[in-house]
Amino acid sequence: MNANDVMTANPACCTSKTSLREVAGMFVEHDCGAIPVVNDLVKRWPVGIVTDRDIVCRVTALGKNALEMTAGDCMSAPCITVPPDTSLDGCCEIMESNKVRRILVVDESGACCGVISQADVALRGKENKAAEVVKEVSRPTTAPSAVSL
Numbered sequence: 001m002n003a004n005d006v007m008t009a010n011p012a013c014c015t016s017k018t019s020l021r022e023v024a025g026m027f028v029e030h031d032c033g034a035i036p037v038v039n040d041l042v043k044r045w046p047v048g049i050v051t052d053r054d055i056v057c058r059v060t061a062l063g064k065n066a067l068e069m070t071a072g073d074c075m076s077a078p079c080i081t082v083p084p085d086t087s088l089d090g091c092c093e094i095m096e097s098n099k100v101r102r103i104l105v106v107d108e109s110g111a112c113c114g115v116i117s118q119a120d121v122a123l124r125g126k127e128n129k130a131a132e133v134v135k136e137v138s139r140p141t142t143a144p145s146a147v148s149l
Contacts, residue, residue: 003091004084006124007105007114016047016072020059023050023071034102037075044111046069046104048077067133083108084113091116 012026013036026035039046050071058074059066080103082091095103095118105114 001088006120011115018071020066024035048075049079050075
């Protein structure tokens with residue numbers, strides 16, 4: 001089984017200039033928690049990824065006004081990418097070693113053609129593999145810092 005077999009194909013994407021309000025609307029419309037950020041909507045070369053957690057931790061928790069910010073203000077970059085022929089085991093190892101819950105799949109031109117999430121691994125992969133990914137990705141690397149509100 002390869003990335004191609006488990007990925008969510010043709011994900012909705014945004015650019016770094018897309019407003020966070022629009023990104024949040026994309027979360028709702030596409031029932032997802034992450035939107036790839038691409039250089040432009042034609043070439044779709046990934047430059048980052050913005051998640052619901054990015055918005056909460058990098059905007060809301062810091063008292064910033066999300067309505068005045070863009071995807072580029074809080075996206076995670078660089079994003080981790082794999083080609084479509086990467087084995088599912090390879091994808092899981094990459095997610096684990098980078099401690100990320102999602103990786104982007106890019107075609108031969110470098111365009112974003114899919115997303116693999118922990119949920120995709122759980123739904124389409126082996127059950128024990130999904131548990132292993134969740135365990136490794138969730139393992140803290142440092143003690144969390146308190147946010148002053």
